[in-house]
Amino acid sequence: MFICTGNICRSPTAHVLLMHKARAAGFDVEVDSAAISNEECGNPPDPRSVAEARRRGIEMHAHCARQVRKSDFDRFELIIGMTAQHCAALRRLAPASTAGKIHLFTEYADGIEGDVPDPWYGGQKDFVEVFDLIDQGVDGLLARLQADAGATSAPARPPRR
Template identity: 85%
Template sequence: MCRGRCKGIVPSYWQRRSPARSRVRSGAGSAPSPWDENTVPPSFLPQLKTPSILFICTGNICRSPTAHVLLMHKARATGLDVEVDSAAISDEERGNPPDRRSVAEAKRRGITMHAHVARQVRKSDFDRFDLIIGMTAQHCAALRRLAPAGTEDKIHLFTEYAEGIEGDVPDPWYGGQKDFIEVFDLIDHGVAGLLAKLQAEAR
């Protein structure tokens, strides 16, 4: 969605404790153990990091905010804790809200687009997020040029998670509402695949 005016790119984790509780039994005839009541000191409980996902598109007003809101919506429905954000390669749309056609399609499907202001990807995002998912191969290439050493493996193409689909997620900005519907369907499919992967890793 550069529209010929794209500028160059500018080169919290939440933690939760596992609900599972260990039980340590004392030997027969020994003094009662303070750990016998299905509990252990908090310092012994495993620390599980909430997965964090950043979606990337060109201007951060169509594709990436749609993926953002869909993952939030689906994760909430399944009870999965996840940190989600979205950002742009270009700074052209910085400060703008989501495209009204993206908002309308989400609303048509019963999903309220969260309050969102487009922003450009930052180098600090590569430390903050576990997965940085570009909508096109070009986005991924730009992200790799920006990525600090050792963070390149976090970058993935969105359609890696959309079973049966390869290549880029097309930019609907140049089309009509029909294009927004088709892209919404594609993103919905990919987000479902991503969520399934996150759930499997959380088990």
Template identity: 60%
Template sequence: MTQSLPSVLFVCTGNICRSPTAHALLLHKAAALGLVVHTDSAAVTEEEIGNPPDRRALQELRRRGVPMPAHRARQVQARDFTQFDLVLGMTAAHVRALQRMAPAHATARIDLLMRYAEDENPIDVPDPWYGGPQDFIEAFDMIEAGVEGVLARRGRLPR
């Protein structure tokens, strides 16, 4: 029997670097464990709507053997707060923006991705868009730790 995970929406600023990376990683790692997951990614801003993932994020995913599903940047919508169990921001600023955006009838838990990392030390995942290849490597490593934490806690997550 195939297990399922709570549904997860990953959120960053423009939805072209960090959040699509987290989405791809969760799909990849869940599949490797025989788990089914409903996941997506979105932005708190309108800046990149319709754009594909950043080529540097795609390069890092490819380098690590993680496929990127078809993706175009989108902004968080009111329905996301009822269609997903978890809405995970990459930074505390994203979490605050999500809390302001959430409608009164929201059912999703809004949280910081890095709260799920093994060391449970809440920390922002820096935006690699402004940097070079090493910044994408470091962001990927942090996102991977958070995603692995989500998978490790799957039995204790909201549904």
């Protein structure tokens, strides 16, 4: 599950990108996104996010912004915040037993550290740059998910003689 401030720019972009790439790879994964804030609840993705995804041949799914719920911490194996501030807020909301599920998005983007900037205050150029960053992070996340799935589903080797 991807988390950003309003669930209209960064987290729905990561959501749709992971769904798109996982489907293309034949990898089954449950994906969702939500917000820390409730200010955008009920709204669709930002038109600039939709336009950038479309420019790259990806259609944004029917999305309705929502706020993260306590039940999300039990439902998802990974809760991925776009900024350190999102992760801190998530840790305050998370039941103690689920705090280890919270990660910063850029942990999955090779060579990129820190926060995924909020493009909402900028122009289309900012949405292009954030899309590129999210694209790179989703590639890293998908590779890790596939590796983890392979490790858990690999048949046991017979003992060596």
